[in-house]
Amino acid sequence: MKLNNNMKRYRSGLLVAAAALVTGMSACTKNFELYNTDNTGVTDGQLGPDFNSLGLYLKSAQMSILNFSGGGDPNSYQVQQNLNADCFSGYFMTPNPFSSSNNTNYGLVPGWNGEAYKVGYLNVMSPVAKLQKSGIDKNFPAVWAVAQVVQVTAMSRVTDIYGPIPYSHVGEGGSTVPYDSQQDIYKQFFLQLDNAAASLRAQINGGAALPFDFSGFDVVYSGNFAQWLRYTNSLRLRLAMHISKVPAAAALAKSEAEKALDPANGGIITDNADNMTVKVLGDFTNPLVFIAKNWADIRIGASIQCYLTGYNDPRVSRYMDKATDADPALKGKYVGIRIGSQVDKPKYQTYSSLNTEDGANPAFNLKTSMQVMTAAEVYFLRAEAALNGWNNAGGSAQQLYEQGVNTSMAQWQVSAPGYLNNDTSVVATYVDPKNKDNNFTIKNPITIKWNEAASPAQKLERVITQKWMAMFPEGQEAWTEFRRTGYPKLFPVVNNKSGNTISTDLQIRRLPFPQNEYNTNPATVADAVKLLNGPDNGGTPLWWDTRQ
Structure with a gap:
């Protein structure tokens, strides 16, 4: 990774006012900026006693986990996640062909592939570094703990897209920053969560009152440090499970999971009131809803539609609207689009979309909070921990599996009598x-x-299938869990335009490193490729992806 000091190029009045993100010019022509670019427009001299800039930086980092946008311009989210992980996970597919070869049919587009990398460094690592420079790590350790947890949340998503990334040496100066192996990055994540959890526990157990209203800076838990601690422990459990199938990391996975699950450490998310969601405030919009509703650029994927309709799952009406096509085979039915299909927007935009229209109280609108982690996911993580024989799971695999299903039903405000006793329904055939x-x-x-x-x-397939159904619409974690476990069984791409670099059966495993890295820093990115399990393409599995 090569650094520069182009501090002004992407400053924007909108971002200064609202602590927002840089979104670029279009979905297909993204420009890359690097780690030490300041995207908030706040200067060091403004880190003053009113603490306003502290709030700007912290809000920006929180919102960048899922990359909010303002002014009706969610282009960056579209190529950071929506046309990548959201589709790879089986949740969505675009009706828009964009070009005959794109990421949804594995003809990977360089201008799309680097967006998650850019967002991670520009919109998360940079603001968090500014926070540390202001001294909050020493003066307000609980606030710094939140910043560290946000950074781990966001950058775990980045490494789970590419594998090796620059991490431990970012911010140390010099013209280049080496990449870390994914194994070393995960070890650092756990150390950062150790420090964050300790600071949060100290604050909860009698820490000094803050000289500012932290709730105004926190667009997740409104200043509730106990909720941040429960999320911190739940995040540790998620990351521990990611690495659980790597033989050399099995002991670390077990110890980190058991630490997360130990009640003495502050608890985990067990109730939907503690779900980790980022509020959509001010002029910002939920970018997924915007892309679906305002642009008609995304529709429901065939995989999630067929699982929900095949299982007679009541969440289907909360996840998606019925198709609006005039064809009797479509109209009034739940029908998704299969990934990799040869699409034509006028024909396919009438297939099922997000639930923004149907029902008395649709589940999604432009102000719906962005979901990162739910109580249901944590119950399924605990069910897998029980299957692994780990301590502190808090119940049997069956008990936790069933609690996960029921908690998800409660989250989406649906009733499902008899659902857990259904041993005949299976995923529907896609037509x-x-x-x-x-x-x-x-x-x-x-x-x-x-x-x-x-x-x-x-047993694992049941746990992961229901977990995948419960995590909708958050495609990044769903894609990670599919790659890690092979579950649920997803429909493969119809057309594979990867040039035989990605297996149709195993499906896409990662995104290549950004083209900008090859253009500006070829030696360092060449060293990074050596840390992979194969060539720098979409078919090479990540370190924790042991599925053959």
């Missing part, structure tokens, strides 16, 4: 009324009801 070549049937589909006599693989 595309406009192109039979897209039709597909999942082989050996899993059912809903827990079966204690099932094999370990079948």
Whole structure:
């Protein structure tokens, strides 16, 4: 990673006023900026006693986890996540062809592939470094703890897209920053969470009152440090599970998970009131909703639609609207688009979209908070911990699996009597009324009801399938869990334009390093490629992705 001091190029009055993000010019022509670019427009001299700039930096970092945008311009989110992980996860597919070869059919677009990298350094690492420079790590350690947890949240997503990234040496000066292996990055994440949790516990257990209203700076938990601690422990559990299938990291995964689950450390998320969601305030909009509703550039994926309709799952009406197409085979039905389909926007934008229209109280609107982690996900993490035989899971795998399902139903305000006793319904066959070549049937589909006599693989498949259904619409973590476990069974791309670098069956494993890195820092990125398990393409698995 090569640094520069172009401090003014991307400053914007909108971002100064609202602590926002740099979004670039268009979905297909992104410009890269690097770590030490200041995207808030706040100078060091403004880090004064009114603490306003502290709030700007902290808000910017929180909002950048899922990359908010203002002024009706969610281009950056679109290529950071929506046309990547959101589609790779089976949740969404675009009706817009953009070009005949793009990320949704594995013809990876260099201008899209680097957006998550840019956002991580420009909009998270840079503001957090500014916060440390202001002295909050020493003066207000609990606030610094929140900043560290936000950084780990955001940068764990970045490394889970690319693998090795610059991390431990970022901010130390010099013209280049080396990449760390993903194994070393995860170890640093756990150390940062150790420090953050200790500071949060100290604040909760009698720390000095802050000389400012922290709730005004916190767009997640409104200044509640106990909730931040529960999220910190839950994040540790998530990251521990990510690495649990790596033989050399199995002991670390177990110890970190058991630390997260130990009640003495402050607890984990167990209730939907503690869900980690980022509020949408001021002139900002929920970018996923904007892209679906205002641009009609994203629609429901065939995989999530077929699981929900096949299982007769009541969450279907909260996740998606019915198709509006005039064709009787579509109109009034839940029908998604299969990833990698050859699409035409006028034809396919009438397929099911996010639930913004149907029902008395649609689940999504332009001010819906952005979801990062839910109580349901944590119950499923605990169910897997129980399957692994780890301590402190707090119940049997079956109990935690069923609590996860029920907690998700409660989150989405639906009732599902008899759902957990259903041992016959399976994922539906996908039928595309406009192109039979897209039709597909999942082989050996899993059912809903827990079966204690099932094999370990079948038990894990049930846990991860329901976890995936509960995490909607957050595609980044869903894609990670699919790569890690191979579950749920997702429909493969119809058209694979990767040039044989990505397996249609195993599906995409990562994004290549940004082209900007090759252009500006070829020696360092060449060293980074050596840290991979293969060439720098979408078919090379990450360190924690042991699935063959």
